Amino acid sequence: MPTYPFGRALVTGASAGIGESFARLLASAGVPVVVVARRYDRLVALASEFENIEVLQADLQSEIGIDAVIRRLNDSDKPIDLLVNNAGFGTSGTFDAIDPQRTTQEIALNVNALVRLTHAAINVFSPRARGYVLNVSSVAAFQAGPTLAVYAATKAFVTSFTEAVHEENRKRGIHISALHPGFVPTEFQSVSSAKDSTSNIPGFMWLKPERVAHAGLVAVARNKAISVPSILYKSLVVVTKIFPRGAMRRIAGSIIAD
């Protein structure tokens, strides 16, 4: 059983996938967790399996939902010292064909909610000179994503933003890290309409959600700015840095066109 240095965590998007794995790992390790998502029944079912899970239903695409989570972060009766900004989704398809309302919601969740909650958490942690923020990005952050244009751009934002805030807080006792999963079999593929485009991805490229979540928790505990779980995805990220940007863009575009 892993041990973590956190006192109490808040995990967004904990009703499924990687977020649920974060919550299970933390609760099993004895770290109380506030689980946040829209599907209340899922959160309640998860909480019923543990004695240290608190449920907070919130839609993070809305100001009301963001404010509810910020209020909880500010509650000093049961102080939180780890925020995991995990909730997110993608839109797949050529950009012109995607409903603009959907991309607005995607940016609201992947970018706006994450920025607002990170801001609130840092201000709660600052007087204590201690705290942790883990922002879930994606390996898509390192490469422009034809047919995932908005999603890849939101994750590039998450990585750039997290790196900057990591550096601002490096000497203030506040750890801030960005986690970059590769393919993880979750509801993400159906929610993001990416089931068809990922059906040919070979098995060795899929990572278990628990493994990804554990890697993220270890990374933020150690204050690593950037975490990329698995040798395979670490290597792919190195390739995107070595190859000229234009060449990588063409390769990504040609894979889609084939």
Ligand SMILES: NC(=O)c1ccc[n+]([C@@H]2O[C@H](COP(=O)([O-])OP(=O)(O)OC[C@H]3O[C@@H](n4cnc5c(N)ncnc54)[C@H](OP(=O)(O)O)[C@@H]3O)[C@@H](O)[C@H]2O)c1
């Ligand atoms: N799976 C992958 O291959 C992969 C790869 C790289 C990065 N990621 C990133 O990993 C994170 C988790 O994804 P996942 O794969 O675990 O996806 P998932 O299984 O679809 O889970 C997404 C979670 O986000 C929550 N969520 C969605 N919209 C929300 C909203 N408006 N307000 C509050 N919560 C909301 C969902 O709960 P409700 O629907 O109940 O609200 C759910 O708990 C995302 O940031 C994703 O971009 C995933």
